[in-house]
Amino acid sequence: MTVLPPLLWPDPRLATPSREVRAFDAQLRRAAEDVLESMRAAGGVGPAAGHFGLDLRLFVLELPEDPAPQFFVNARIVETSAETARHDEGSISMPGARCEVTRPARALVRWQDLDGAGRQAWFDGFRAACAQHEIDQTDGVFWLQRLSRLKRDLTVKRWRKRQA
Numbered sequence: 001m002t003v004l005p006p007l008l009w010p011d012p013r014l015a016t017p018s019r020e021v022r023a024f025d026a027q028l029r030r031a032a033e034d035v036l037e038s039m040r041a042a043g044g045v046g047p048a049a050g051h052f053g054l055d056l057r058l059f060v061l062e063l064p065e066d067p068a069p070q071f072f073v074n075a076r077i078v079e080t081s082a083e084t085a086r087h088d089e090g091s092i093s094m095p096g097a098r099c100e101v102t103r104p105a106r107a108l109v110r111w112q113d114l115d116g117a118g119r120q121a122w123f124d125g126f127r128a129a130c131a132q133h134e135i136d137q138t139d140g141v142f143w144l145q146r147l148s149r150l151k152r153d154l155t156v157k158r159w160r161k162r163q164a
Contacts, residue, residue: 001030004038004052009094009142017140018050018057021073024116028056032071032114036060042092046130048137051093059134063127075111075135078120080104087129089143097159101146103132 007013021028031054039047039060048059062069085105090098107128110120123131133143144152 001033001037003041004034004054006038006042006047006051006092007053009091009144011093013050013053014093014137014142015140016050016055018048018138019055020057021112024073024112024114028058028073029114031056032058032060036062036069036071039092042095044092046134047092048134050137050140051091057138059138061127061130061134063130071114072109072111072131072134073114073116075109075131075138077107077132077135078110079108080132081106085125085129087126089129089133089146091143093142094144094159096162097155099147099151099155101129101133101143103129103146107132109135 031049035047035049035052035058038052045063046059046061049056057074059072060069081104083105084102086100086102088098089101105128106122106124108122109131112118144155147155
């Protein structure tokens with residue numbers, strides 16, 4: 001396994017949609033393990049492969065209540081609730097930047113596992129926010145785009161100041 005450095009915002013690759021995975025093979029499994037190890041090294045809970053420059057529609061979630069990490073390949077949001085929830089979000093591609101993001105409180109997600117088997121489940125709470133955040137990233141939508149212009153500008157300003 002290889003620990004990969006995360007791309008840093010505003011790297012244009014973070015705004016590029018990831019390609020769909022077609023081969024469910026040893027190469028995909030290696031990439032998934034690299035994403036997991038890289039996430040652990042960076043202190044995240046769920047990065048997309050694109051955060052590490054890998055052009056794969058793949059992400060991992062490893063939440064505190066999970067017995068094991070869960071890998072999502074070719075994930076899509078099928079349906080969301082009208083009810084919304086706010087969660088503090090950030091990105092390993094923008095270390096230290098955090099802001100509250102409003103998203104649907106529940107999301108029906110369809111994905112494939114690392115063997116290519118189809119899965120579907122409703123997620124709620126923090127898990128729903130994480131899944132939506134990472135699916136956005138695989139679509140080339142960076143989390144800052146979910147903020148109002150004012151919140152986005154303040155978050156970027158604070159982050160840049162800390163980087164200096």
